[in-house]
Amino acid sequence: MDRYELRFGGVGGQGVILAGTILAEAAVIYDGLYAVQSPTYTAQVRGGATKVDVIIGKTPIIYPRATAIDFFLALAQRSYDVFHHQLKEGGLLLVDSTLVSRVDEDRYRVYRVPITDLAEREIGRVVVVNTISLGLTVAMTKVVSRKAIEQAVMARAPRGTEEMNMKALQLGFAKAEEMGFAPEETKAEEAV
Amino acid sequence: MAFNYEYYLRMDKMPHMWCPGCGIGIVVKAMLRAIDKMGWSKDDVAVVSGIGCTSRTPGYVDFNTLHTTHGRALTFATGLKLARPDKHVIVISGDGDAAAIGGNHFLHACRRNIDLTLIVVNNYIYGMTGGQASPTTPFGARASTAPYGAVDSPLDISRVAIAAGASYVARGTVAQGFMLEKFIYNGFKHKGFAVIEAMSTCPIQYGRRNKLSDPVQLLKWVKEHGVPAKKAEKMSPEELEGKFITGELHNQERVEYTEEYELVRQRAQEAAGAR
Amino acid sequence: MDKKIQLWEGNHLVAEAAIRAGCRFFAGYPITPSSEVAEYMAWKLPQVGGTFIQMEDEIASMGAIIGASLAGVKSMTATSGPGFSLKQENLGFACIAEIPVVILNVMRGGPSTGLPTHPSQMDVMQARWGTHGDHWIIAIAPAYMDEIFRGTVRAFNLAEKYRVPVIILLDEILGHMHEGYEIPDDFEIIDRAKPDVPPEEYFPYDDSKGDVPPLAPFFTGYRYNVTGLNHDKSGFPTTNPELIQRDMERQRRKLYANLDDILWYDEYKLDDAEIGLVAFGSMGRSAQVAVDLAREQGIKAGLFRPITLWPFPEEKVQQLAEQVDTILVPEMNLGQLILEVERCVHGKANVEGVNKVGGLPIEPPEILEAIKARI
Numbered sequence: 108m109d110r111y112e113l114r115f116g117g118v119g120g121q122g123v124i125l126a127g128t129i130l131a132e133a134a135v136i137y138d139g140l141y142a143v144q145s146p147t148y149t150a151q152v153r154g155g156a157t158k159v160d161v162i163i164g165k166t167p168i169i170y171p172r173a174t175a176i177d178f179f180l181a182l183a184q185r186s187y188d189v190f191h192h193q194l195k196e197g198g199l200l201l202v203d204s205t206l207v208s209r210v211d212e213d214r215y216r217v218y219r220v221p222i223t224d225l226a227e228r229e230i231g232r233v234v235v236v237n238t239i240s241l242g243l244t245v246a247m248t249k250v251v252s253r254k255a256i257e258q259a260v261m262a263r264a265p266r267g268t269e270e271m272n273m274k275a276l277q278l279g280f281a282k283a284e285e286m287g288f289a290p291e292e293t294k295a296e297e298a299v
Numbered sequence: 300m301a302f303n304y305e306y307y308l309r310m311d312k313m314p315h316m317w318c319p320g321c322g323i324g325i326v327v328k329a330m331l332r333a334i335d336k337m338g339w340s341k342d343d344v345a346v347v348s349g350i351g352c353t354s355r356t357p358g359y360v361d362f363n364t365l366h367t368t369h370g371r372a373l374t375f376a377t378g379l380k381l382a383r384p385d386k387h388v389i390v391i392s393g394d395g396d397a398a399a400i401g402g403n404h405f406l407h408a409c410r411r412n413i414d415l416t417l418i419v420v421n422n423y424i425y426g427m428t429g430g431q432a433s434p435t436t437p438f439g440a441r442a443s444t445a446p447y448g449a450v451d452s453p454l455d456i457s458r459v460a461i462a463a464g465a466s467y468v469a470r471g472t473v474a475q476g477f478m479l480e481k482f483i484y485n486g487f488k489h490k491g492f493a494v495i496e497a498m499s500t501c502p503i504q505y506g507r508r509n510k511l512s513d514p515v516q517l518l519k520w521v522k523e524h525g526v527p528a529k530k531a532e533k534m535s536p537e538e539l540e541g542k543f544i545t546g547e548l549h550n551q552e553r554v555e556y557t558e559e560y561e562l563v564r565q566r567a568q569e570a571a572g573a574r
Numbered sequence: 575m576d577k578k579i580q581l582w583e584g585n586h587l588v589a590e591a592a593i594r595a596g597c598r599f600f601a602g603y604p605i606t607p608s609s610e611v612a613e614y615m616a617w618k619l620p621q622v623g624g625t626f627i628q629m630e631d632e633i634a635s636m637g638a639i640i641g642a643s644l645a646g647v648k649s650m651t652a653t654s655g656p657g658f659s660l661k662q663e664n665l666g667f668a669c670i671a672e673i674p675v676v677i678l679n680v681m682r683g684g685p686s687t688g689l690p691t692h693p694s695q696m697d698v699m700q701a702r703w704g705t706h707g708d709h710w711i712i713a714i715a716p717a718y719m720d721e722i723f724r725g726t727v728r729a730f731n732l733a734e735k736y737r738v739p740v741i742i743l744l745d746e747i748l749g750h751m752h753e754g755y756e757i758p759d760d761f762e763i764i765d766r767a768k769p770d771v772p773p774e775e776y777f778p779y780d781d782s783k784g785d786v787p788p789l790a791p792f793f794t795g796y797r798y799n800v801t802g803l804n805h806d807k808s809g810f811p812t813t814n815p816e817l818i819q820r821d822m823e824r825q826r827r828k829l830y831a832n833l834d835d836i837l838w839y840d841e842y843k844l845d846d847a848e849i850g851l852v853a854f855g856s857m858g859r860s861a862q863v864a865v866d867l868a869r870e871q872g873i874k875a876g877l878f879r880p881i882t883l884w885p886f887p888e889e890k891v892q893q894l895a896e897q898v899d900t901i902l903v904p905e906m907n908l909g910q911l912i913l914e915v916e917r918c919v920h921g922k923a924n925v926e927g928v929n930k931v932g933g934l935p936i937e938p939p940e941i942l943e944a945i946k947a948r949i
Contacts (some may be wrong), residue, residue: 125678128581128752131581131752131754132581134754135579135580135581135753135754136579136580136581136754141753141754142581142753142754143749143751143752143753144581144751144752144753145750145751145752147691147749148606148607148691148746148750150639168753169859169862169863170859170862170863170938171747171748171753171856171859172747172856172935172937174937174938174939282582309799309810312810313727341797342793342794342795342797343793345793347641350802357799357801358799358801358811360738361797362797362798363792363793363797363798363800364797364798365641365644365792365799365800365801365804366799366800366801366803366811367637367640367664367667367802368637368663368664368667369801371633371634371637371663371664373634373637374629374633374634374635374636374637374638374641375638375640375641375644376641377601377627377634377637377638377641378599378601378637378638378640378641378642378643378644378645378649379627379641379642379644379645379792380641381599381625381627381638381641381642382599382625382641382642382645382646382647382649383645383792383793386645386792386793388776399592403630403631403634404633404634404637406630407630407634422745428805463873491628514696552932560620560625564620564623565618566620567617567620568620570621571621
């Protein structure tokens with residue numbers, strides 16, 4: 108597939124837009140792929156439904172907006188309700204089961220992970236929700252290589268949080284594998 | 300030896316368009332004498348204006364001159380000065396230009412305290428466009444748009460300047476040209492935003508509508524309505540009603556914008572170097 | 575991370591390109607969706623010895639950049655629709671006084687406050703005719719990161735070369751999207767011509783040596799007058815009808831006699847096209863995908879994508895009208911660019927709009943449907 112569309116939805120403050128940036132940087136800077144990241148801006152900076160779309164491809168992205176989304180991460184019920192409609196039928200839906208309960212079971216392939224709980228229990232900091240999510244996303248979609256996302260996360264991690272973020276990322280990989288997603292075998296270029 | 304005004308004027312652009320009896324010439328002459336006293340090279344001076352009678356000054360004076368849009372002179376001057384903080388930028392404006400359409404720019408220029416000099420020639424009327432009421436037209440005075448007397452209360456430009464943060468504010472009258480020269484000169488020497496308000500005369504548009512059509516009579520009126528600051532201290536608000544206070548009203552050392560911005564550059568370059 | 579490729583936001587890339595083009599003065603006022611440009615300039619300009627100032631309003635920002643440019647410093651401002659309306663007053667001043675400045679307008683929905691966080695292409699006509707009176711102006715509408723970078727550099731170059739304000743039109747999609755881009759170093763930088771005569775022989779609007787007279791920076795010994803009134807060659811106000819006619823015609827001619835230099839456009843699969851699309855900016859990208867979708871279904875579609883919107887590439891559109899029977903104009907408004915296309919086509923082809931407002935872009939499948947409906 109030459110164009111893979113992802114959407115991360117949450118509420119302002121959860122760091123979904125930053126997660127989109129990191130994923131796009133992993134693709135562009137570390138895997139040599141093409142990527143477009145488009146956040147949706149609203150007047151509300153904190154607490155409003157927010158989303159970011161990331162389109163990744165092996166050739167230049169001509170149309171920069173998501174049209175048929177392959178993978179949707181919902182970190183809040185409100186953002187699921189508002190933003191899920193462009194997810195393809197049969198598309199991958201990953202929800203934070205701590206915060207999202209009602210989803211369209213019949214339309215999508217639904218995966219539930221208590222991401223916020225995991226962040227609190229396993230890492231001890233709720234701020235790493237977006238890093239765990241990136242680990243899950245990459246392990247589930249293989250849209251970029253694990254090495255690329257590791258490098259991209261490290262480049263963006265505030266000083267002193269590198270270890271915590273790496274642990275969170277690995278936790279995401281592990282949880283995806285627990286759900287049956289294969290560990291990384293192929294190169295990123297072939298996966299896209 | 301008589302002052303050589305012609306050295307500073309574009310004599311090929313004469314005659315000027317100001318009416319007989321107009322006070323603007325007195326202010327312009329005071330400005331030229333003050334520039335001369337500073338010893339500035341003509342190449343290092345910019346005179347910037349907006350729209351109106353006073354704003355025609357740039358055309359006649361031999362400096363880098365910029366005649367901008369109505370009320371916006373201070374914004375252009377801000378760009379000029381920030382681009383060349385080492386040069387001298389003077390803004391000359393009327394009461395309508397500075398206090399009505401340019402009122403917001405006036406407030407923010409005062410608060411920023413950029414090292415500019417603003418000379419406001421206040422003649423209480425829109426002269427060029429035919430005698431319409433201005434923000435400084437006295438309450439009850441007649442104007443072509445206030446044929447039954449002005450309903451609005453006038454704005455005290457100097458007081459607003461002080462309140463908004465201008466670090467040098469002085470007010471004089473065109474009846475006292477040498478005092479104006481002194482204020483303008485002190486404004487030039489002052490590091491920061493200086494406002495010199497010159498209470499002026501428009502016998503044609505203001506005077507004729509307000510029983511003051513004789514230029515000399517109007518000059519006297521202006522002089523009589525000015526109360527030196529020291530004298531005003533001893534007067535009651537009732538006695539000061541309808542009068543304006545003259546003198547150096549405010550003089551304060553305050554952080555100057557372009558100097559502070561130079562520090563911003565240093566901080567930015569240190570931050571960039573540290574990364 | 576030794577690769578130079580980075581993820582760039584469209585707005586940030588405009589700011590970076592401006593600095594690379596030599597911009598050292600930015601005056602602005604916060605407005606969505608362009609504020610990132612001001613933020614980037616506030617951060618970066620003092621690092622390179624430049625100046626950023628946040629002014630009290632959009633009118634003031636426009637005045638300040640004209641002032642700084644007159645002192646010889648390349649200057650720009652950035653805004654969106656409501657602010658662009660306010661810029662128009664002093665934009666007209668920059669036109670008549672012929673001061674090089676660059677204005678970025680990241681288009682959002684309007685009129686008035688409209689849709690601050692959503693894209694539109696509703697300022698096509700305002701970019702051309704926003705300020706009052708006859709005037710001539712250049713507007714550039716990039717669609718891709720490389721065009722955003724090179725278009726911004728080009729905007730400064732054209733402003734300097736022709737002593738004219740240049741408008742860059744982005745929309746919220748392009749302003750806020752992030753894409754991988756490696757800043758190139760193979761671009762030309764043009765600086766305004768300075769006088770080669772002594773001050774006593776210098777006139778800022780002297781047309782005797784060409785349509786773009788050299789512009790002496792203030793404070794360099796050339797003391798002259800600049801005014802927003804119609805003026806003679808010395809810059810002094812005049813009401814002489816012959817002088818004004820001559821000066822205004824020169825201002826038009828300095829752009830319209832140099833269209834080969836100014837016009838910039840892209841053609842996509844036009845050679846054998848039987849149906850033509852004319853689209854710009856982000857909708858140019860949508861239209862390009864629509865061309866491919868149509869061709870997959872055996873429909874020979876092609877795209878003409880103007881990057882210079884003003885002056886409009888009139889001849890190219892006329893040629894397209896000779897080639898195809900139908901021209902579709904997809905744009906995020908209810909019909910602006912189409913007016914110019916219709917004027918150029920002059921009845922030689924059927925011209926129809928594909929229009930959408932309300933904050934959502936026109937997606938490629940929607941353009942495809944419009945194409946199929948006309949086959």
